[in-house]
Amino acid sequence: MAARRVAIIGAGASGLCALKCCLDEGLVPTCFERSGDIGGLWRFEEHPEEGRASIYRSVIINTSKEMMCFSDFPIPEDFPNYMHNSKIMEYFRMYAQHFDLLRHIRFRVRLLLPLPRRLCEGGGEPDPPLQIHVPPWPGEADAGFHRPHPASGCHHAHL
Ligand SMILES: Cc1cc2nc3c(=O)[nH]c(=O)nc-3n(C[C@H](O)[C@H](O)[C@H](O)COP(=O)(O)OP(=O)(O)OC[C@H]3O[C@@H](n4cnc5c(N)ncnc54)[C@H](O)[C@@H]3O)c2cc1C
Numbered sequence: 001m002a003a004r005r006v007a008i009i010g011a012g013a014s015g016l017c018a019l020k021c022c023l024d025e026g027l028v029p030t031c032f033e034r035s036g037d038i039g040g041l042w043r044f045e046e047h048p049e050e051g052r053a054s055i056y057r058s059v060i061i062n063t064s065k066e067m068m069c070f071s072d073f074p075i076p077e078d079f080p081n082y083m084h085n086s087k088i089m090e091y092f093r094m095y096a097q098h099f100d101l102l103r104h105i106r107f108r109v110r111l112l113l114p115l116p117r118r119l120c121e122g123g124g125e126p127d128p129p130l131q132i133h134v135p136p137w138p139g140e141a142d143a144g145f146h147r148p149h150p151a152s153g154c155h156h157a158h159l
Contacts, residue, residue, distance in 0.1 A: 003028045004028065004146045005029070005147075006148075007030055007032060007147070008032070008149045009149065010031070010033060010034075010040060010151040011031050011033035011037075011040065011105050012041060013092065014153070015038075015152075016031075017151075018031075018151050019031050019101050020070075020101060022149075023104070029149075030105075034052070034109065034111075035048075036107050036108055038105070039088075041053050041054060041055060044085050058084075060082050060083065061088055064081050064082060069091075070095060073098060073099075075091055076091075079091065
């Protein structure tokens with residue numbers, strides 16, 4: 001059977017983690033990120049792209065590094081317990097590099113999805129597999145996907 005292709009929407013903490021887990025399971029994921037970089041909310045920019053939420057410059061996370069780290073990639077010992085946002089970004093970049101995730105991410109692509117019927121109508125039969133088609137990469141013939149995996153955060157204007 002052909003490998004299942006998964007479209008992950010967003011390359012914040014959730015999208016990176018989803019990408020890594022899909023690879024672990026032998027799926028074929030592609031992550032679509034509408035901005036030009038990973039990190040989502042935690043990537044501070046003075047003027048973030050329109051619609052993208054961003055923390056402010058001095059934000060320190062309120063979850064300890066033991067509680068927030070990816071279970072298969074501990075936060076380095078010399079990082080502070082409650083990290084400044086710049087250290088969080090550093091950690092995300094280390095995670096992406098360690099698991100070679102960047103090559104599976106298409107930046108500056110905003111994926112728009114129709115809402116599943118069962119969410120709109122409430123209950124009922126599960127929707128049939130959703131086929132998503134996006135313009136293929138150079139050298140890629142078919143960019144259809146079997147499953148969407150939203151990881152687009154809840155603080156943006158999105159989807
Ligand atoms: C001010 C603030 C402070 C917070 N502080 C803490 C804290 O201290 N501790 C804590 O644990 N949590 C905190 N949070 C919660 C925060 O949501 C999570 O820490 C984390 O950022 C969630 O990651 P995520 O990947 O789900 O979403 P996000 O980090 O929001 O990433 C979503 C990504 O999806 C992309 N995207 C969105 N729509 C599309 C689309 N249609 N197509 C393609 N890409 C898309 C966005 O550009 C973004 O990169 C805070 C939130 C806010 C707003």
